Amino acid sequence: MDRSARQKGASFHLFPPIEPFDRRMMDVGDGHQIYVEQCGARDGIPVIVLHGGPGGGTSPFMRRFFDPKIYRIVLFDQRGCGRSKPSGSVESNTTWDLVADIERIREAFEIERWIVFGGSWGATLSLIYAISHPDRAAALALRGVFLATKAELDWFYEGGVSAFWPDLWDEFVGLLPMEERGEVIKNYHGHIHSGSYGEEVKYARAWTVWENALAAISSNGRVGPTPSDYALSFAKLESHYFINGAFLECDDWIIKNADRIAHIPGVIVQGRFDMICPPSSAYRLSKAWPKSDLRLIGQAGHALSEAGIMSELLTVMEDFADMRTELAL
Structure with a gap:
């Protein structure tokens, strides 16, 4: 299909809804069980889908970016997320635990190598996984x-984006006592993990609404109510990861280790008006990663549901399918 036509109504050109041929709860130790599913072609090109957050989860919508006649689609809810148990748990829940879980899934499904597909935090985890296991x-x-x-x-959390969203920033930071507004992540984390359910839900909802409000370029900062259980799980995990610097040993760890993925082909689809993850990060990554192809999408923000983003990701996965022999899949 012509790309410009697809962008006019990208959601109508996603692949039809499908159901998994395999669903399971996988015991990964440390008291965690993760939800894992497989869809599409049993002998197809393997692709693992890494959701955002940290603290989000998978959805049936994510299955629809892949031709089910061509791809073997693997999705899972990361520790503490979605249908994984225990919900919202931060115990034994680090980036490196998630990387180990991805390898457990790969080995359990007897997959030698696969395409890694991820957005936002899912892109972070994709990069860390590839750096850690460049042969996979x-x-x-x-x-x-x-x-x-x-x-x-x-x-995003200490005031930079407030230049564009001063009204919503005031609502978000205004929930904190005046003396706590100089360290937003630290102090939101304290309230979200306070041990008082009412306090935790109050701050978790504000944290989640702040992020959701800035995700889609069309929202103009307004989103519907967030269920308290989802908000609490999401905010607990996200604040846990962020206050710990994603458990990386140094700042800018991904760029400093990008040489380990220099041989891996990749495409970066980035909204030019992404307020959550500004395009400067995608651009820096593209400069440090020789086999990457940066595709900046005009009139698009951060959300997976943006028409231009969806259209480009569909194209990317079509192109990768055509490269099956080249990718040795």
């Missing part, structure tokens, strides 16, 4: 790049 990632499809740097966290 055949290609990367990334959306809305987040490099888990202090500069990016300062942009």
Whole structure:
């Protein structure tokens, strides 16, 4: 299909809804069980889908970016997320635990190499996984790049983006006592993990609404109510990861280790008006990663549901299917 035509109504050109041929709860130790599913072709090109957050989860919508006649689609809810148990748990829940879980899934499904598909935090985790296991990632499809740097966290949680969203920033930071507004992540984390259910829900909802409000370019900062259980799980996990610098040993760890993925082909799909993960991070990554292809999408923000983002990701996965022999899949 012509790309410009697809962008006019990209959601109508996603692949039809499908149901998994395999669903399971996988015991990964440390008291965690993760939900894992497989869809599409049993002998197809393997692709693993990494959701955002940290603290989000998978949805049936995510299955529809892949031709089910061509791809073997693997999705899972990361520790503490979605249908994984225990919900919202931060115990034994680090980036490195998630990387180990991805390898457990790969080994359980007897997959040698696969394409790694992830957006936002899912892009972060995709990169960290590929750097850690460069022989297992055949290609990367990334959306809305987040490099888990202090500069990016300062942009979104310590006032940078307030230059564009002063009204919503005032609502978000205004929930904190005046003396706590100089360290937003630290103090929101304290309230979200306070042990008082009412206090935790109040701050978790504000945290979640702040992020959701800035995700889609069309929302103008307004979103519907967030269920308290989802908000609490999401905010607990996200604040846990962010206050710990995503558990990376140094700032800018991904760029400093990008040489380990120099041989892996990848496409970066990035909205030019992404307020959560500004395009400067995607651009820096593209400069440090020789086999990457940066595709900046005009009139698009951060959300997976943006028409231009959806259209480009569909194209990326069509192109990767055509490269099956080249990718040795």
